[in-house]
Amino acid sequence: MLSNIGISLVVLVLILSFLIIYTASVDLKISGQNIKRKIYKLSLYQITFTILSFFTLIIGFINSDFSLINVYENSHTTKPLFYKIAGTWGNHEGSLLLWVNILVIFSYLFLVFNYTHDKKFRLYTLIFQNILILGFLIFLLINSNPFNSIYPIPVEGLGLNPILQDPALAIHPPLLYVGFVGCSIYFSAAMASLLSGYDGKLFARSIKTWVKISWCFQTLGIIVGSIWAYYELGWGGFWFWDPVENASLLPWFAITALMHSLLVLEKRNTLYFWVIILCLSTFILSVTGTFLVRSGILNSVHTFASDPSRGIYILFFLSLMILSSLTIFFFKYKKENYNFTLKSRETFILVNNWFMVFFLVTVLIGMLYPIFLDVLTNVKISVGPPFFNIVIIPLVVPFMVLMAIGPKFGWVKSKDKIFYKVLFLILGAIVINLFIIYFFGTYSLLSNLIFIAAIFLILHSFLDIKKFIKNKRNTELARIISHLGFGLLVFFIGINHQFSLEEDFNLKVGEIKKTHNYKINFNNIKIKENKNYKAVIGNFKLTNLNNNLVQYLNPEIRIYSNPETLTYEAAIKTKITSDLYLTMSNVSRSDYYNIKFQNKPFMVWIWISALMIALGGFIQLSFKKNEN
């Protein structure tokens, strides 16, 4: 029943997309500035039916309607309601439906909100966006249909992977999807701009808000995924340079570069073709990432049961996208004149873009190199985290310095004398760095440079805040907060990395272990029956030998029955200054439990500063609305 409703809705959307493309191309030939009402109506139907189809799937999950294969494979009646709903997008087919939903929603919103812009440009955008919608809808229908039915209807489902049953991971995919799929609209807009000749400042203004929206959500989505990895995976880290993380980082670099150079296009009416390249590559990189992960070419923590046939379709579609966008681009490319002076804001923004491109290329090479080597020589390798750390981290030092200085310069040509101020702040940063060494202990030369650069950026941002309070220019606030957030992020990651304690050992119940300045008593274990899992809860008493502070930590081993899986839940005690992190595991029911104990300073601050980066984006969005 639901299966039929769902498929009919999807087919309806498919037909509507065709109709929209057709009527839009007819409307293209009619002069004037108003788009036909019919197109608005068709788009409204399209968005309604798409959202309805998604709700149909959600209802299937809520009611545990196992006549749908998708529900049968990914849900179970004993699962809490919240995770039944989250299960809708916790699998390949459901998430693809979400993907199509976001494509359609953005298509509609762009059509409705950008009414002040050129008609031809808007129609072309609509056409390209609907071609994308068609592509993914066909993929959904022939290869990954979430509404496929199963007969005879099973009594019980297979359940959702327990590691995905987590609040952070329930919201992580929708956030990332709004971020990544949101890029589609300015992919379409860039193509439309090339074809309709609607370029320069006006084009920048038309996509500005959409770029910001997707940047905010991408940033937030990556942070949430990272937080999840920290407390759920039990390694105590938050970034592993896992292929999937890299895949999410690639579009982020591109979009961050885009966000900055868009300012140049809007203010100075130059760099148009560079902006177009960034618009196109952001979405292409998003799709590439998805393709590599879903097809199983890259193996990683995300184990969507992978399927090569999926890969082939996405690869085909991807090549079509790249090929057509490149053709149109080179066909329309004209030489631009750049008139940049060294001491101007646009030069610094360009430098920011170089850095972003360098980071992007580095991560891309690290990610693709193993694939090429495997194909060419059949040698299996993986690129370890040290590669990314060695190449990227040293460059963060000049990057942060320029990030602090850049916004000080005005547009076109600046006469500000900032030399003494910079010298003064660098000295300040060096002194603060010496204090840290004095109180906490020494570290390598590179770390010194990183700390100094980070503190320099932080000090600069504080001065900017002071200035902001005086003259209250709203547009500056967002930038200050994001840049300050980045400085703090690097600073706290540095501190965290330098002064973390980590110890692995095996203990029997009742034993005591002394490590660094902590005494760890393994008091006892308890067994607790929960709705869909059984928990073995360890009770640990931690005594800090320096100040005799006693704390109790309770890590868990959870035994899920559907599907039968073990998960280890870390016990984390968060304080303002540090996190205590303890995981417990057990191998083949021996008397010994593996214990991993970590003390991680300023962990909370890493999250706070990362969230500040995203917050900056959201602040800018809210101001934009007020100004209009």
Added chain:
Amino acid sequence: MLTKKVKNRILFLSFIFLLSIASFFFIIKSLNKNILYFSSPSEIKKREDIPIGKVMRVGGMVKKGSIIVNQKNIQFIVTDFENEILISYSGTVPNLFAEGKGVVAEGRLRDKNFFVADRILAKHDENYMPPEIKEIIEKNVK
């Protein structure tokens, strides 16, 4: 004679060119330093030039009944149904680590029969198997 403007431009372009070449070499060089090779127990036995003491990955199945846990570490045997290797590891194991299941260990070889792991790689799905191991098993078990 070239004008000053053209001169500047040529200087600028060659600067950019050199910079990008330098950074590219920098990337490739650190890439070569930091790649981890993946080997099966059989490859370790057979190959002469296997590097002892360099970080690498070993994968296969955990042999049934081979896991020994004591106060300091965990020892187990990894097999590809042709050859086997003893692995020693101290630390928490991922939740899907079990006898008869696939495993990938990252660490260093002490000699051709003994491997000290720093990390056991986590896989989060009970049905999932790293492609490297799948290949080995398909080759050896028929």
